[in-house]
Amino acid sequence: MADLFDKGAATEPKAGYRPLADRLRPTSLDEVIGQRQILGPDAPLTVMLSSGALSSLVFWGPPGVGKTTIARLLAHETDLHFEQISAIFTGVADLKKVFEAARLRHENGRGTLLFVDEIHRFNKAQQDGFLPHMENGTILLVGATTENPSFELNAALLSRAQVLVLERLGTEDLEQLLGKAESDLAQPVPLDAQARAALVEMADGDGRALLNLVEQVSAWKVDAPLDTEALTTRLMRRATKYDKSGDEHYNLISALHKSVRGSDPDAALYWLARMLKGGEDPRFLARRITRMAVEDIGLADPQAQGLCLQAWETYERLGSPEGELALAQAVAYLALAPKSNATYVAYKAAMREAGQSGSAPPPKHILNAPTRLMKDNGYGDGYAYDHNAEDGFSGQNYFPDGMDRQQFYQPVERGYERELKKRVAYFEKLRSKRQT
Template identity: 80%
Template sequence: MADLFDASSQVPDTTPRPLADRLRPQSLDQVIGQDHVLGPDGPLGTMLTSSTLSSLILWGPPGVGKTTIARLLADQTNMHFIQISAIFTGVPDLRKVFDAAKLRRTQNRQTLLFVDEIHRFNKAQQDGFLPHMEDGTILLVGATTENPSFELNAAVLSRAQVMVLKRLELSDLERLAQRAEKELQKPLPLTGEAREALLGMADGDGRALLNLVEQIIGWKTDAKLDTDALTTRLMRRAAQYDKSGDAHYNLISALHKSVRGSDPDAALYWLARMLDGGEDPRYLARRITRMAVEDIGLADPQAQPICLQAWETYERLGSPEGELALGQAVAYLALAPKSNAGYVAFKAAMKAAKKTGSNPPPKHILNAPTSLMKDQGYGNGYDYDHDAEDGFSGQNYFPDGMKRPVYYQPVERGFERELKRRLDYFVKLRAKRQS
């Protein structure tokens, strides 16, 4: 059964309304924290001013006003509002929605169809929206917590504008808490520090904050509660982290770039955020090792073994003790000299290998275990480097006719400074031998 909401239905409501519902904004200018979208110069504000509202995808974390904005858009544009959830709605339900919207259109009223969790619809279901969007039967407003470019069809995205909504800042949450106190006609029984802790517990989610406020207001207490008393009575809200969603990729990117940027404090913070969110430490161990190979390389040859040792230590100790080894590896990587010269060289060599195809090695470096191979010239003219002056023959090892490339260019940092010195030495020696 579809989760449908029809704004025209009149259902008697005698049950107490949750605080979040009582404080739902009645106009767009009452929405907190999304001025970059709703303000006069924001994209949605501009659309409304010019009366050119198009289909939208509202992308943002939970509790930032996606549903509220959709409802208010319908009110402001005098459209009929229908809400469905992609989790509970099937193809037959969608057909009923579209048929009703077509009938409404014959009566000169457009339908704003709000689809919560739109990314949960499969490709075929998403394609089903297209003809009704194109002929004006519906104006689609989809809400998603996931990156639309990964989760939504290109055809849907090409017909809708993506609006990015932000998690609420502490100042936004404070404004919301003050509205709640005014509505309830009662101040929160918290000290200043406890109030800040409460805002932090909401983790940028306005709906979560109002739920917490509603709990606290119901407590019987004569004195203001401090932070310890607050956290004892409230279970701290779990951090927003989906190990297969945007948060996963955003946080691992933040960790990697903090390491690359030589900031151990930031790197440890993002590592802790991922561990606290329930990320698999083995995944982190693998990614940390990759950072050593990709961003440090031969500038510090100890970086990779330290990561592998941390990985092995975690396997032996498990959580939470083994996580400390991963933290130490991250700190070491952040402070290690950085070089991606080996990474760049390998990619360039792979590109060249694909381009040059099956060019054989020069015959002088081929083994000749049979007489036929010797007759073909295999091994002829090979100079044994140990017999050469300085242990270096300077021979060519690339395919015949291939211009000698340069892939590996070590930097003047860490151990690669020494490798660069050696490389320069062999370049000069090779030129000398060839002359």
């Protein structure tokens, strides 16, 4: 067993050494692992290549999923010169040189596939600089970005390129990649089955990260396969991918909100934990959790909003990590609370009506008349004081004169709103009685 796992000097870098990730780079599109949604039989890239009509593209996806590799293979498949630049290190002068070289190639009958990594880091003027060269065929642009193109790229550039979404590699994809790595190394990684699965999990959907981990683990001198505890002791767990101001921020808060709305406390707590683990500001979460109570629970559970505010205050007093438990309690409570967006819907409907009805004044009978002139002009004339009316309800009109009565608020048959629905029906019955 020692011979099987003891690599010793065999892993020492040699002259011309190539990292494992470079050695395993696919040489054809058929060898690409994952991304069937763009490389499958009827997927966009396959259709483009078979029809001979490859257009400019923007690859949007997380790191380590094959954006650079696929761009390089597309150039090979279409016999285009492959030129790669990074928006981080490329300035205006560098771009001019790239465009001039592509122009000369184009005049000599050879096209250029220009791959721009981190294209979202170019400013608006730099992005606009690509447009004339794309339009006259000097370059076929393939941009790569980890950020949402809708927000980071110019509309003019997006109108000339097709956005393709690349997804993080799944467990099966990573296991397949791990098998290829072991074949290249001519030996298995020195891990037992559980540790092997943990290694795949550590990669977090990033193929390049997995190969780097495999190369690191394979260099260890061990006498027997390591278990998960030994692996995690020797190897620092890869940080969870989370951008507090980017897509992950909005994606995860959306997942948390919808899990609460869907009455799933377990999923809601998971997404809350993911955001806290990623370094999200708990105050942001406290504000959004309170919004959930207002928007999705409403009067179906009038206590929900107060509980969220108490959790927020508790966090402010205790701080992290103790105060985060109060936020978790609020999330669990909201997920299990009866749901109603009746007030939210009613408010939006009232806002629409207010915008359409313009500046129609209230009816004069509900206007105060503090001066003689206002009294003489009918202010307050005919007002019925509800406390003096039968059942404490006058049934008068409170909408502008000439405006049909509206019903914005329609309580649901859930939680406390069952009682409110009875009250709405009760007052509607009295209103009809008073009018007749």
